[in-house]
Amino acid sequence: MKKLIIQIPCLNEAEQLPKTLSELPREISGVEVVEWLVIDDGSIDETVQVAFDNGVDHVIRLPQNRGLAAGFQLGLDACLKLGADVVVNTDADNQYVGADIEKIVSPILQGRADLVIGDRDTSSIEEFSAIKKRLQSFGTRVVRWVSKTEITDATSGFRAYSKEAALQLSVVNQYTYTIESIIQAGRSNAAIESIPIRTNPSTRPSRLFDSIFGYIRRNSLTIIRVFAAYKPLRFFGVISALFFVASLGAFSPFLWDWIINDSREGHLQSIVLGAVLATIGVQILVLAFVADLISAHRTISQWILERVKRIELDLNIEPSHEVIKENLNTNKD
Numbered sequence: 001m002k003k004l005i006i007q008i009p010c011l012n013e014a015e016q017l018p019k020t021l022s023e024l025p026r027e028i029s030g031v032e033v034v035e036w037l038v039i040d041d042g043s044i045d046e047t048v049q050v051a052f053d054n055g056v057d058h059v060i061r062l063p064q065n066r067g068l069a070a071g072f073q074l075g076l077d078a079c080l081k082l083g084a085d086v087v088v089n090t091d092a093d094n095q096y097v098g099a100d101i102e103k104i105v106s107p108i109l110q111g112r113a114d115l116v117i118g119d120r121d122t123s124s125i126e127e128f129s130a131i132k133k134r135l136q137s138f139g140t141r142v143v144r145w146v147s148k149t150e151i152t153d154a155t156s157g158f159r160a161y162s163k164e165a166a167l168q169l170s171v172v173n174q175y176t177y178t179i180e181s182i183i184q185a186g187r188s189n190a191a192i193e194s195i196p197i198r199t200n201p202s203t204r205p206s207r208l209f210d211s212i213f214g215y216i217r218r219n220s221l222t223i224i225r226v227f228a229a230y231k232p233l234r235f236f237g238v239i240s241a242l243f244f245v246a247s248l249g250a251f252s253p254f255l256w257d258w259i260i261n262d263s264r265e266g267h268l269q270s271i272v273l274g275a276v277l278a279t280i281g282v283q284i285l286v287l288a289f290v291a292d293l294i295s296a297h298r299t300i301s302q303w304i305l306e307r308v309k310r311i312e313l314d315l316n317i318e319p320s321h322e323v324i325k326e327n328l329n330t331n332k333d
Contacts, residue, residue: 003033005058005084007075007123009068010038013092014045021054023098030109031086037079037323038092052326057321058082059324061137069098072177078319080309087161096120097198105162107193114165114190116198117151117182118158127202135219142178142223147186152194154179170305179222181312183230184302199243203306229298232291236284243281250274259315 006024010017017038026034035057040047042065046235051059060078062071072089074255079087090096096118107113122128122136136155141153161169168188170179185192227235251274254267 001032002030002085002109003035003083004028004031004081005035005037005082005087006086006090006101007072007079008090008092009035009071009075009135010051010092011041011045011065012043012045012047014043014047014050017047017050017092018054020092020094020098021051021056022122024090025092025098025101028102028105028111028194031105031117035084036081037075037082039075039078040067041067041071057325060319060321062323069171069173069177069314073171074319074321076169077309078323080163080166080313081319083315084166085163086170087163087166089157089159089161091157093202094200095202097200098265100158100195100197101160103197104158104195107195108160108162112191113193114162115181115185115192116160117153117192117194118156119153119194120156120158120197120199122153125199139179139219139223142226143182146226147183149182149186149192150194151192154182156197158197167309168302168306170302173222173225176222179226183226187299189232225294228291230295232295233288236288236291240281242283242287243277243284245273247277247281250277308323 008017008020020028021036024036026299028034035059036055037058038047038056040059040061042062046063048059058078060074062074066074067114075089076087086105088101088105090098090101098198100118104116104118107116121207123133125133128136136153140152140154144147157178165185168190169181169184171180175179248268253270254264254274257263257265257267262296307326
């Protein structure tokens with residue numbers, strides 16, 4: 001019997017959640033059981049009450065806000081331990097059309113994919129500014145290159161995971177799970193598909209950033225981190241090469257005098273600056289090799305975590321955070 005669990009990370013979504021839940025399916029071809037799980041990330045409104053009032057099966061309630069990535073990871077852990085064969089992640093603000101869940105689940109049920117990402121066609125979304133569209137496109141190209149995949153919308157949160165893909169995923173980024181999960185899946189040779197999906201008009205500003213400059217800053221840092229973490233030799237190697245080139249430029253007046261005029265006097269500033277730049281280049285090159293070793297260790301750690309998850313499932317270990325199956329406030333009444 002195949003079970004699908006739709007997980008929805010929430011932060012103060014009492015107003016938006018009813019509309020989002022009203023569009024979620026309860027029946028999907030090829031799936032016998034469809035359940036809904038809400039991850040309440042420290043909400044101070046009536047998100048939990050609204051979730052149960054609108055038919056949610058399970059709620060994870062965090063006492064304080066831990067961020068989207070942490071909530072996603074806790075939800076994934078709970079879904080697996082609740083017996084999910086397929087996990088769908090969607091947003092609480094009704095950005096995505098709930099009926100399209102069947103579209104992104106289909107490749108997994110057919111055995112064609114382990115991870116399916118809904119492609120919003122960001123270039124056509126009116127709410128996105130020109131800068132945001134260009135940054136989205138650039139970020140997707142970077143992730144596609146690093147992950148060796150053909151994904152077309154790297155930051156889409158509307159996606160479906162097979163049980164195997166969910167077991168292999170371990171997100172450490174505290175800001176977002178979207179990019180890191182694609183890279184991990186791609187580097188583990190998981191089958192990934194992008195499926196065109198529809199979006200609803202925006203109902204409120206994004207809570208991940210407070211301005212377009214905040215968006216640029218956070219996503220730029222994420223892209224840099226991707227390079228440093230998953231392509232350390234190339235990332236730090238290029239920086240090291242730039243310092244070596246700069247040091248050669250600093251040495252050039254001294255070298256020119258020495259080779260052409262056979263004079264090694266003067267140019268003390270050039271020699272000192274060149275030596276400093278060359279030393280920095282060597283240090284960064286050493287850092288590149290250390291980072292590459294850390295990257296290899298990360299791969300081993302992810303494999304160990306995957307084995308631990310499988311053992312926990314075999315032993316019927318409870319989710320890492322309590323899953324509420326009914327409204328506790330109602331019980332007290």
